[in-house]
Amino acid sequence: MTPPMTCVTRPASPATDMFSRILTSGLIAGAATGLIAALLQLWFVQPVLLHAELYESGQLAHFGAEAVSAHQDLGPFEWTRNMLSVLFTMMVYAGYGLMLVALMALSEAQGNAVTARQGLLWGLAGYLTMQLAPAFGLAPEVPGVAAADVQLRAIWWLGTAAATGLALWLVAFGKGWAAWGVAIVLILAPHVIGAPQPDSYAGPVPPELSAEFAGRALGAGAMAWALLGLLAGWFWQRESQRAPVPQAA
Amino acid sequence: MTAKPMTAAGASRASVLFPAIAAFAIGFGLIFMSGLVQAETLHDAAHDVRHATGFPCH
Secondary structure (H helix, E strand, O other): OOOOOOOOOOOOOHHHHHHHHHHHHHHHHHHHHHHHHHHHHHHHHHHHHHHHHHHHOOOOOOOOOOOOOOOOOOOOOOHHHHHHHHHHHHHHHHHHHHHHHHHHHHHHHOOOOOOHHHHHHHHHHHHHHHHHHHHHHOOOOOOOOOOOOHHHHHHHHHHHHHHHHHHHHHHHHOOOHHHHHHHHHHHHHHHHHOOOOOOOOOOOOOHHHHHHHHHHHHHHHHHHHHHHHHHHHHHHHHHHHHOOOOOOO | OOOOOOOHHHHHHHHHHHHHHHHHHHHHHHHHHHHOOOOHHHHHHHHHHHHHHOOOOO
């Protein structure tokens, strides 16, 4: 005689369950933040970018015979272009969200509680890692500025993000001066080595626009990362509370 | 060797590591694809986002 079925769905293994919880929290927090980040960028960053493109394309010339008005008609709203930007911003932030929640899960398994409030700190650390530290060497570029080879910059960018992220983990969870010493070296090393720089300055875009663009890009990034951290922490805490508590053997 | 009783944290640590690495890798893949791959179509579609997010673009 077969015993009566008491459970309709087969319980998932702890690892599968954990994977789906990380995926759910990370993707939802990331996509929601991505949408807000995209709106912030379209509102505050995109006009500066479009303005700079007028100089990149040669429609306007900086230091020509006459002074150029700082107020230009930037054309109508480009739906295809801007919707692609919304889509890709959501993808980028979904990626950030997954990485952030994966690390939150690892840290929680080591006994560190993660809440929305803690999440704010995680978001700040993510911002330092993925935006501010790389920007210290390679400021967010407006189109049409002079820059070194893109592959070299990508390698330096990735190396800086990896080193800074690892360093911040060591600052937060390392115990003692050995860990903190390594963290200091990791934070400084990419900038002591130095980011790849162009051989000459040949950008046609006015420095005022470049500076405004860098400030706007970093500012919008800071807002978005704060939100991402909050949301990721909140969703993760909510998922953790729903999960069965692992039983001590 | 003395048998160590498995703690709650220990039990969950083992079941967290691989899912976390997998999710981290997927997240990195998304960022790499939207932010850094230089293939022309991808570059053109993600152009504004790459500039606005501070990725090296071109």
